[in-house]
Amino acid sequence: MADTKREIERKYEAAADASGETRLPDLTKVAGVSSVRDKGVAELDAVYYDTDDLRLAADSITLRRRTGGDDAGWHLKLPVSPHVRDEIRSPLADDLPPALAALIRSRTRAEPVVPVVRLRSVRDVRHLLDAGGDLLAEVSVDTVTAQRIGVDAAGATARWTEVEVELADEGDPDLLDAVEKKLRKAGLRPATSESKLARALADTAPSWKRPGEEKPDRTAGDHVLAYLREQYTSLVAYDPAVRRDLPDSVHQMRVATRRLRSALRTYRKVLDRAVTDPVVEELKWLARELGADRDQEVLDARLRARIDDVPETLLMGPVSGRLRIWSVAGREGVRAKTLAALDSRRYLDLLTALHALLTDPPLRPAAKRSAAEVLPKAVLKDYGRLAHRMEPALSLPHGEERDRAMHSARKAAKRTRYAADAARPTLGKPAKRFAKRVKAVQSVLGEHQDSVVARETLRTLAAQAHGAGETAFTWGLLYGREEAAAQARERQLPVAWAKASKPKPRARLRA
Structure with missing residues (x-):
């Protein structure tokens, strides 16, 4: 051992x-x-x-x-x-x-x-x-x-x-x-x-040399490939950390997976979709496999914090014990699923495909053009998708339909932020400022979605408590607090979006 x-x-x-x-x-x-x-x-x-x-x-x-x-x-x-x-x-x-x-x-x-x-x-x-x-x-x-x-x-x-x-x-x-x-x-x-x-x-073996720094980014292809290599290196490096169950390792590996997928989708003018689309689908699969572990970790921390905030006089029944049982059972299941994914042939094939893509990239004509010309257009296209999804997220009344619209907007905000982050070496401070404002929108939407997921779990825990003859009072109290938190995020969203969308991003990215 x-x-x-x-x-x-x-x-x-x-x-x-x-x-x-x-x-x-x-x-x-x-x-x-x-x-x-x-x-x-x-x-x-x-x-x-x-x-x-x-x-x-x-x-x-x-x-x-x-x-x-x-x-x-x-x-x-x-x-x-x-x-x-x-x-x-x-x-x-x-x-x-x-x-x-x-x-x-x-x-x-x-x-x-x-x-x-x-x-x-x-x-x-x-x-x-x-x-x-x-x-x-x-x-x-x-x-x-x-x-x-x-x-x-x-x-x-x-x-x-x-x-x-x-x-x-x-x-x-x-x-x-x-x-x-x-x-x-x-x-x-x-x-x-x-x-x-x-x-x-x-x-x-004097002929052997450790790989050094990549050549400076000159073309759009240089820039995109440098970013993809950085994320691939991070993905590979976090694999053993996930296997060792080190803190935050699953989250960081999942982030690298998502950044790779977002970059391949954002920069389709640079890399041939016929080659990258199958890789994008496999990255989506890996993010989903890692997501179960990460989502369980985040939800567990959120519910524990909520219980800690409840006055002792309102903690009725074995609340902490029931949450602990739920957490251990869920964690064991998703942990095994994550390791099974990392041990699978499908995962190794994905790593091999990524390595091949970076070794012999399927560059399109736009890859030879200036990064300063190609990158802003790609970021703005992702921003346009986000703006389209924000309309129902802002206008629908409180309820399940708005929850779904906000979750969809959250995914678009994350992709837009990743696109701006990837463009920072070329676009500099304008891309950094834009990414920061979009991240604020993503955070509001993310906290709202966390509340949606937490309420679903609290409903399940309340039903289990009731079935075991325990009072469900505290679970109902926590549900109400999560609902209030979600409505607070809905009120914050218009302010965060106004900061991200005004002045127009087109002018901001070229500032």
Whole structure:
């Protein structure tokens, strides 16, 4: 079974002195460090795995099977931020554990992972301790021998020595700054490679380079493809976070899915619909599968907040307990559905189709034109659709028909906002201001729709309570509050729409 450790560390290039050893400065001079304990030398042997085209390395991900030391096993390292990675460990086995294979699937897709580099390290370890003997950080001097295993540059080797400083669990990151200051004074410099694997690839496979920045946006095609790549990268990156059930991961993955779909629909003048429309439909499917999980999460938080706002004297019956039972049952069902979607062949086919679309884009003639010419027209077309849907949303009387009209307008507002967001690199502040005003409209419409969904759930919970012989008083009270909240949003909508539609967006986007 896999477990996770947050790894906060820094690496330094080291050189041997005249005696052939790498000597560390006296680290007891670092503030807070009372003593340094020698933990001995370990010999580590690790084989790193990747696809033949090094997809994991391109995203700063490492997957290894290591023997030796006190943590032998399979290790998957996922980047979090500079110098911070999550290391997911699984017990030593001959084959890649399924739990780790799932976490890299959005990158590898249907490609197998194979050995690419073998690293043998002699690790000299020291523990930095505080006055109470508690661990502050681990410092190791690693003498590394790397051997390329893959077809390209097979057998090529490299050797180097590096110093690694890893913060203890819940340690103070300021300690790393203090240790670095001491190491720099001793002549050590931060490593130019972010990991041992990156250093090994650079030294044994010099033809390989991590994908760099895209060329500056010049044409409409350049701009749209750059935006689509950004969203595709986000979609792929959030896949393992969703599988690990990290906070807000489902929401962020769903947003990337929706932004991709919106961009493909908005910029049909740039990309051929014959190719993109099937992808749009599959993105719609994925958003729907992710939506069940996200919607359950949002609704649960909303109802809990509503219950917390009710005075204790009006909480009649086991209200919190009934909501908890409903939430757990619903969450388990949608969680399983989400993971089933991510494990499906349909999802892998979608990722493959997106990758192919970005690798060999089906550009139309408009793609060669100026982004400043093409993008405003696309945004304004989406705005026109929103304006058409706003008419019934504003004019219909309170009731189910208006609820449906407002929900339809909400979807159009989201698409218009995404279109304006996508155009910001070219259109600048006018697009940013326009997107902000449309987002305000979307927020009002979204809060209204959340109230509609909440009322449906409250009606269900009230019926369940009544059937169990409980009073439904509190559920009815909450229903009434949600209805009042919806009517308040309906009153706010004309003001938000006036700000978004005046002056005319055509003039605003060209301001």
